[in-house]
Amino acid sequence: MTMAKKSTAFEYAPAPESRSIVDIKPSYGLFIDGEFVDGRGKSFKTISPSTEEVLAEIAEGDAADVDLAVKAARRAYTRVWSKMSGAERGKYLFRIARIIQERAREFAVLESIDNGKPIKETRDVDVPTVAAHFFYYAGWADKLGYAGYGEDPQPLGVAGQVIPWNFPLLMLAWKIAPALACGNTVVLKPAETTPLTALLFAEVCQQADLPPGVVNILTGAGETGRAIVSHPDVNKVAFTGSTDVGRAIAKAVAGSDKRVTLELGGKAANIVYDDAPVDQAVEGIVNGIFFNQGHVCCAGSRLLVQESIAEEVLAKLKRRMKTLRVGDPLDKNTDIGAINSAEQLAKIRELSEIGEAEGAERWAPKCDLPSTGFWFPPTIFTGVSQAHRIAREEIFGPVLSVLTFRTPKEAVEKANNTPFGLSAGIWTEKGSLILWTASQLRAGVVWSNTFNRFDPASPFGGYKESGYGREGGRHGLEAYLR
Amino acid sequence: MSARLDVKKTYKLYIGGDFPRSESGRSYVVNDAKGRFLANASQASRKDARDAVRAARTAFPGWSGKTAYNRGQVVYRIAEVLESRRDQFEAELRSSEGVTAAKARDFVSAAIDRLVFYAGWADKIAQVTGGANPVAGPYFNHSAPEPSGVVAVVAPKGPLLGLVSVVAPVITTGNTCVVIASEPHPLTSITLAEVMATSDLPGGVVNVLTGSVAEIAPWLASHLDVNGLDLTGVTDADLARTLEESAAENLKRVRRPGLEDLLAAPPLDRMTKFLETKTVWHPMGL
Amino acid sequence: MNSTASSLAEATASDAALRRFLHGLPGVDQVGAEQRAAALGTRSIKTTAKAFAIDLAIRMVDLTTLEGSDTPGKVRTLAAKAMRPDPTDATCPPTAAVCVYPDMVATAKKALKGSGVNVAAVATAFPSGRAALDIKLADTTDAVEAGADEIDMVIDRGAFLAGRYLDVYEEIVAVREASKKAHLKVIFETGELQTYDNVRRASWLAMMAGAHFIKTSTGKVQPAATLPVTLIMLEAVRDFRELTGQQVGVKPAGGIRHSKDAIKYLVMVNEIAGEDWLDPHWFRFGASTLLNDLLMQRSKLKTGAYSGPDYVTLD
Incomplete structure (x- = not known):
């Protein structure tokens, strides 16, 4: 058949989401006892990772600030929050859920600017899931006796919560919603590079008339986090972040009465069997590793593909990767945004270079990366073996290591051959193989014929060095009840 | 200058999202607590009941097929809209039932909070009543609740809190229903239907009939396309027994008469009575 | 390509071989396919890209009238509209057919x-396809002799669903032959095939039988064209060209009424099959009311004000 003359290419014109909806102040204080107060000490700058422009000056909470915040939280706990009926607590959380829905666009744009992730994701994933999470836990507040943790379960007290930069607002929701539903009050520290949506959330608490001190937001870096975790009047520590910091927290609270949950790193295997629905598997691989620039603790960073279809899958994967659009996070057609920080970019580059040096073959589609900001193209490494560092260490970026296997048992063996155990993926049209594989995997979340799905009703958390405790679902209540 | 004359509302039925008059063309007089005329309420016939069942059945696949999260949002929306019109409901309760202002406020608050309570149950009931079953073999085995289908409900007295207390648990889990409002005080139930009709609740999920329980209920109890029967509001023991017998013909799930203290926490069986449990087995193997 | 060609030839050697081949194609996961289609639907096509897409979409329209009440007068007005969709604007391109x-x-x-x-003609006892083969062939010949440039045939869905794939295959081969120089579009009526697995199998079956185009629907059965069904067909033509070097066109038909929808389809063509298919030679819309919406959007882009149905011709 003859090939007809080609049309002009279908170039998508820029479709930027307007920034005008957000009002970023030049500087921000700390949110303590229902009010914004000036920090007493140092401050730091938060920048846009896609342009490197300074967005705002942020107060750095010191030990005295932390003490004030914990005291406010304790007061609110004792005098108001723990005494309030579950139904009334629930109604506050419903209000928060609704205000987040009402201000969804503002949150989506602000998150995209501060974090560098595409507006498509903040708009369609982060913010709706945040609202859903508050809505879900709002409903638990007056039903705790049905949750299976005793007839009349009680809150713990003050929760100290430290969250990461990859899903700033979503991780805040995962921490605050169950804590409040169960009757606890919180002191939360957002990540140093992404404080803005947490500070906007403080405003939501004000609009919802949440009693002062129930939620306190302290910005800062590692020191601030350490002060919160080690404060003697904190009853519960919840942390999401790296395994190294998680380990340090577990040591720091050893011998105390503090309860701890940790949601840490991962190196998830995404297993593709030869009878997989191939086109959907390719989507799942792409979603698994390139969603949120690969800044996902449960990212499917190790592709384990059955040798008999490896060539076909890789060909389709590469073709698909060529259609990924990397660039301005606020452009509605952007699939992959900016790497969150210079530090993270350096780490991704370093591990990628090690991958090459160790003999793996590196491939990335051609893409024009902006000249300012932090960028890394979607990348895959083939010819990777279990011994390679890129098969073992969490890169936390858009970098996929591809390994092959011959039998289901080999797939499971390789998948489990890691100190991590957060998540895994399975792709096959055979139901019994899905369930067998899932039963063998040492991972807290197993996705079958899908990947990176999150729902407030579904518990999330890891095995082994990926941490302990679950967030989400009925199981997520346990961490905040006694 | 003469005083302005009120424009009075015609109280009709609520079927399939619309507000039709009874096909029979009948109505009955509803008086206020002091015996003064309030309005003519539609007096539903067996054909209205039939139409209502058809509307409920038509709405069932869509409503039960929504995500639990979505159903929860809709039920919560009913609470929001009810709260925004609480003055009207308080006034209606005071005039129709003769309760004090404080009592009326409590009833309206309790009705709103009850809706919020059930909104939260939508995506939790499965987590409380379902789960994994550790069978002794290489099988994945999992149970989850599913709605029974169309439920006919006889509401107790208390046109607001009473109706909400029996309807909300039934629809939250995905059933659709036909409810016979409190016979002597039906008007506020129709006003509540206006709230439901403007709260993103799909037409046909709740259908409200006003009229004689003794006349309509037997047709619903014997209707073969009705899956459940809630007799909460039936006060005549003989009628209740007859209805239950009739319901046995196609083995409807029946909740017997009897009303808990409406201001206390509701019993779980208001939901579970009209839920089926589905258990799925699947082998695990290579 | 020779070994590929011979393996495809082997696949059509018997009913059993054809079934084995079609059922050996990778499965389609419904949820994943629909999510992918929905995600592509969120692409934001603005300004210059939108203008490009709207003109391309107009050029891809098979302006259709398939009613029992059709008359020569109706067909002539439709033809006039096809040649000159916007009589007030000479820059507006004509439709494809x-x-x-x-x-x-x-x-x-x-x-x-x-x-x-x-001129495209629906033949082979359209829309049900329930007639004997010789009648379907006579129907086709009739249209070809009257001057049809394109034949839109329907497959025998009954035979397909009963697993008689070879019957379906041979019928397409026969109609292709009867179509002579006319291009053959093969309609699956995906609303009756129901599953995406079936759509993928039908796509391969038709391509192997020599279809120039594969087409979703007659427009007489609901659901007609959908984004996910078209996604599956675009994947099939892409994979078929990869394997055989032969390019086959795709035509969603029925239910596409708005420019916004048409643009979603073009995004899907662009990102699934690739830009080689972004041409009326390889992609068509079977539609009637879509054209006027495209014209109204075209005018909106030019004037900046929303247009209304009083400002486009109703033919």
């Missing part, structure tokens, strides 16, 4: 003479 029943082909052909707009 006019699509009619076989008995209207001669009228359409005459009305379109010299315009470059093709």
Whole structure:
């Protein structure tokens, strides 16, 4: 058949989401006892990772600030929050859920600017899931006796919560919603590079008339986090972040009465069997590793593909990767945004270079990366073996290591051959193989014929060095009840 | 200058999202607590009941097929809209039932909070009543609740809190229903239907009939396309027994008469009575 | 390609071989496929890209009338609209074709003479396809002799669902032969095939039988064209060209009424099959009301004000 003359290419014109909806102040204080107060000490700058422009000056909470915040939280706990009926607590959380829905666009744009992730994701994933999470836990507040943790379960007290930069607002929701539903009050520290949506959330608490001190937001870096975790009047520590910091927290609270949950790193295997629905598997691989620039603790960073279809899958994967659009996070057609920080970019580059040096073959589609900001193209490494560092260490970026296997048992063996155990993926049209594989995997979340799905009703958390405790679902209540 | 004359509302039925008059063309007089005329309420016939069942059945696949999260949002929306019109409901309760202002406020608050309570149950009931079953073999085995289908409900007295207390648990889990409002005080139930009709609740999920329980209920109890029967509001023991017998013909799930203290926490069986449990087995193997 | 060609030839050697081949194609996961289609639907096509897409979409329309009440007069007005969709704007391109029943082909052909707009005829006992093969072939010949440039045939869905794949295959081969020089579009009626696995199998079956185009629907059965069904078909033509070097076109038909929807389809063509398919030679819309919406959007882009149905011609 003859090939007809080609049309002009279908170039998508820029479709930027307007920034005008957000009002970023030049500087921000700390949110303590229902009010914004000036920090007493140092401050730091938060920048846009896609342009490197300074967005705002942020107060750095010191030990005295932390003490004030914990005291406010304790007061609110004792005098108001723990005494309030579950139904009334629930109604506050419903209000928060609704205000987040009402201000969804503002949150989506602000998150995209501060974090560098595409507006498509903040708009369609982060913010709706945040609202859903508050809505879900709002409903638990007056039903705790049905949750299976005793007839009349009680809150713990003050929760100290430290969250990461990859899903700033979503991780805040995962921490605050169950804590409040169960009757606890919180002191939360957002990540140093992404404080803005947490500070906007403080405003939501004000609009919802949440009693002062129930939620306190302290910005800062590692020191601030350490002060919160080690404060003697904190009853519960919840942390999401790296395994190294998680380990340090577990040591720091050893011998105390503090309860701890940790949601840490991962190196998830995404297993593709030869009878997989191939086109959907390719989507799942792409979603698994390139969603949120690969800044996902449960990212499917190790592709384990059955040798008999490896060539076909890789060909389709590469073709698909060529259609990924990397660039301005606020452009509605952007699939992959900016790497969150210079530090993270350096780490991704370093591990990628090690991958090459160790003999793996590196491939990335051609893409024009902006000249300012932090960028890394979607990348895959083939010819990777279990011994390679890129098969073992969490890169936390858009970098996929591809390994092959011959039998289901080999797939499971390789998948489990890691100190991590957060998540895994399975792709096959055979139901019994899905369930067998899932039963063998040492991972807290197993996705079958899908990947990176999150729902407030579904518990999330890891095995082994990926941490302990679950967030989400009925199981997520346990961490905040006694 | 003469005083302005009120424009009075015609109280009709609520079927399939619309507000039709009874096909029979009948109505009955509803008086206020002091015996003064309030309005003519539609007096539903067996054909209205039939139409209502058809509307409920038509709405069932869509409503039960929504995500639990979505159903929860809709039920919560009913609470929001009810709260925004609480003055009207308080006034209606005071005039129709003769309760004090404080009592009326409590009833309206309790009705709103009850809706919020059930909104939260939508995506939790499965987590409380379902789960994994550790069978002794290489099988994945999992149970989850599913709605029974169309439920006919006889509401107790208390046109607001009473109706909400029996309807909300039934629809939250995905059933659709036909409810016979409190016979002597039906008007506020129709006003509540206006709230439901403007709260993103799909037409046909709740259908409200006003009229004689003794006349309509037997047709619903014997209707073969009705899956459940809630007799909460039936006060005549003989009628209740007859209805239950009739319901046995196609083995409807029946909740017997009897009303808990409406201001206390509701019993779980208001939901579970009209839920089926589905258990799925699947082998695990290579 | 020789070994590929021979393995495909082997696949059609018997009913059993064909079934093995079609059922050996990778499965389609419904949820994943629909999510992918929905995600592509969120692409934001603005300004210059939108103008490009709207003109391309107009050029891809098979302007269709398939009613029992069709008359020569109706067909002539449709032809006029196809040649000159916007009489007030000479820059507006014509549509790709006019699509009619076989008995209207001669009228359409005459009305379109010299315009470059093709005449497509639905043949083979459209829309049900429930007739004997010789009648379907006679129907096709009738349309071809009347001057049809394109034949839109329907497959025997009954045979397909009963697993008689070879019957379906042989019928397509026979109609292709009867179509002579006319291009053959093969309609699956995906609303009746129901599953995406079936759509993928039908796509391969038709391509192996020599279809120039694969087409979703007759427009007479709901659901007609959908984004996910078209996604599966675009994947099939992409994979078929990869394997055989032969390019096959895709035509979603029925239910596409708005420019916004048409643009979603073009995004999907662009990102699934690739830009080689972004041409009326390889992608068509079977539609009638879509054209006017495209014209109204076109005018909105030019004037900045929303247009209304009073400002486009109703033919």
